[in-house]
Amino acid sequence: MVKRRWLALLLVLLMGISLISGCSPAEKSYYSLMREVNTQPVYIDNGHYTIDVSALPAGMFTGQEAVRAQTLINAMGQMRIEYKGQVDTKQQLFQYDYAIMQGRTGAQVGAFSIAYKDGVMYIKIDQIINLLKQLSSPAEQENLERIFAGVVWISFSDQDLNGLAPNSQSGVISQMLSNASGQQMLFKKLLDGLVNDVYNDYSSSLITQSGNKYTMTLRGGDLVDVGKSLAVYTINHIDQLDKTLRDFLNGLTPAEATQLGLTPDTRLMALQSLDQMVMEVKRDGPSAIQEIENLGAASEAEILRVLNDSEYVSSVEKTGANTYRLNSRLYLNISDPANPRDRLVTTFAAEQTITTGGTVQVSAPVGAISLRELQGRMPRTMTVNIDTGNYSSSNGLFSNSGRLSVEMVDGRTYLPLRMVGESLGETVDWDQATHQAYVLQNGHRINMTGIIVNSRTYIKMRDFEQLGFSVEWNEYTRSVTVSK
Numbered sequence: 001m002v003k004r005r006w007l008a009l010l011l012v013l014l015m016g017i018s019l020i021s022g023c024s025p026a027e028k029s030y031y032s033l034m035r036e037v038n039t040q041p042v043y044i045d046n047g048h049y050t051i052d053v054s055a056l057p058a059g060m061f062t063g064q065e066a067v068r069a070q071t072l073i074n075a076m077g078q079m080r081i082e083y084k085g086q087v088d089t090k091q092q093l094f095q096y097d098y099a100i101m102q103g104r105t106g107a108q109v110g111a112f113s114i115a116y117k118d119g120v121m122y123i124k125i126d127q128i129i130n131l132l133k134q135l136s137s138p139a140e141q142e143n144l145e146r147i148f149a150g151v152v153w154i155s156f157s158d159q160d161l162n163g164l165a166p167n168s169q170s171g172v173i174s175q176m177l178s179n180a181s182g183q184q185m186l187f188k189k190l191l192d193g194l195v196n197d198v199y200n201d202y203s204s205s206l207i208t209q210s211g212n213k214y215t216m217t218l219r220g221g222d223l224v225d226v227g228k229s230l231a232v233y234t235i236n237h238i239d240q241l242d243k244t245l246r247d248f249l250n251g252l253t254p255a256e257a258t259q260l261g262l263t264p265d266t267r268l269m270a271l272q273s274l275d276q277m278v279m280e281v282k283r284d285g286p287s288a289i290q291e292i293e294n295l296g297a298a299s300e301a302e303i304l305r306v307l308n309d310s311e312y313v314s315s316v317e318k319t320g321a322n323t324y325r326l327n328s329r330l331y332l333n334i335s336d337p338a339n340p341r342d343r344l345v346t347t348f349a350a351e352q353t354i355t356t357g358g359t360v361q362v363s364a365p366v367g368a369i370s371l372r373e374l375q376g377r378m379p380r381t382m383t384v385n386i387d388t389g390n391y392s393s394s395n396g397l398f399s400n401s402g403r404l405s406v407e408m409v410d411g412r413t414y415l416p417l418r419m420v421g422e423s424l425g426e427t428v429d430w431d432q433a434t435h436q437a438y439v440l441q442n443g444h445r446i447n448m449t450g451i452i453v454n455s456r457t458y459i460k461m462r463d464f465e466q467l468g469f470s471v472e473w474n475e476y477t478r479s480v481t482v483s484k
Helices: 005-020 025-038 063-076 126-134 138-148 158-164 172-198 222-236 238-251 254-259 264-293 297-307 371-377 417-423 461-467
Strands: 042-055 079-088 093-102 108-117 120-124 153-157 207-210 213-219 311-320 323-336 339-356 380-385 390-395 398-403 407-409 412-416 427-431 436-441 444-448 451-453 456-460 470-474 479-483
Touching: 025 172, 025 207, 025 213, 025 311, 025 323, 108 126, 126 138, 138 371, 153 158, 153 371, 158 371, 172 238, 172 254, 213 222, 222 238, 222 264, 222 297, 238 264, 297 323, 380 417, 390 417, 407 451, 412 417, 412 461, 412 479, 417 427, 417 436, 417 456, 444 461, 456 461, 461 470, 461 479
Parallel strands: none
Antiparallel strands: 042 079, 042 339, 079 093, 093 108, 108 120, 120 153, 207 213, 213 311, 311 323, 323 339, 380 390, 380 479, 390 398, 407 412, 412 456, 427 436, 436 444, 451 456, 470 479
């Protein structure tokens, strides 16, 4: 088995290219048509997804959770999600409406929507919460009801994010959408260079043509042959690959590099890694090719023992001047070679029709609850082991863990006020004039009395009840839980 670092890197980086590139007319047309679809600025998108879960690995469920395995399979068996959407990438507008259908009965069991307008993201979740309740334990159901009672839409704005995470940048949502669009164009530019300048003489033999329809089929048993041919081709064309990747990295403007998360240092490191990889490929290429060629029936049999008859089929077709139809089907039948009966069997299929042009109109829903308001409804809890100081905390949407200092005075447990309080979403401050620590709740100041250790205020664990928290002690685990 080839264990060279650079070869593993090449295979991971370039395996996807073999699926959409090549020199045959069908492969070039498939890539060109997919690129055409994915670069439309304004379009209407309609279609559906189907999910059919037939078996789940037994290892996913232990103890009492095991009885829920069949419930989950029944819920996801032949599930169908129908959707309709409209997108305007230039104006940063979009809205998608989804209906969740039970495939066996055709009955609608849930629905949700996602919309974006004027820098605010909206998600309609009321029916999703109802669906989650059906799959939850009684305690989980009660928690969902308490948090989401009366909630239909949730809104995510930059103001919300700034309030929840003060260090977040302004305009973060719109910036993420802009970066995503910019990243997509840059990756297409890179892919164009790879397809046209590096893999222009490579054929995966996975794509066939029937009229205006192009279909790619990849089966588990194909992976060895495809991987071998891709690796050998890449080794033999390392100079072209080197030039294309180097030209792409050197040609990035500062703004484009930022979109890809590249600093000047990381771009330099990428170029240096490319130098190292090319040098190693040229040095070890002939022996690596020999090792690759030796991968044969045994490797294919090993893969098939895991993937069985799994396969992926994808097609694209231009059915009119401004209409495209895309279909895909992923069938997974994955088993554990050591225990063939322990397997995941599921099918995911998608049918999509895209119509370009038109006018996109998105209306902001009325009565949406903000992310910040939702955060206030969520439970806040921290558990601390008083012997080790190890803690875990959950503050609504955020969780954390680590270690803090615990003080024992006269047999009583004292916890650091600021660290515990702020982890639980409280505002903790210090009055220098009175040398008094306090917590600010709804504009009201609650003074907290404790002990000072190394310039930090520690309060008795029961004193957190003054802030509206419940405090519970577990003698068996030697831990205290503060929650609200």
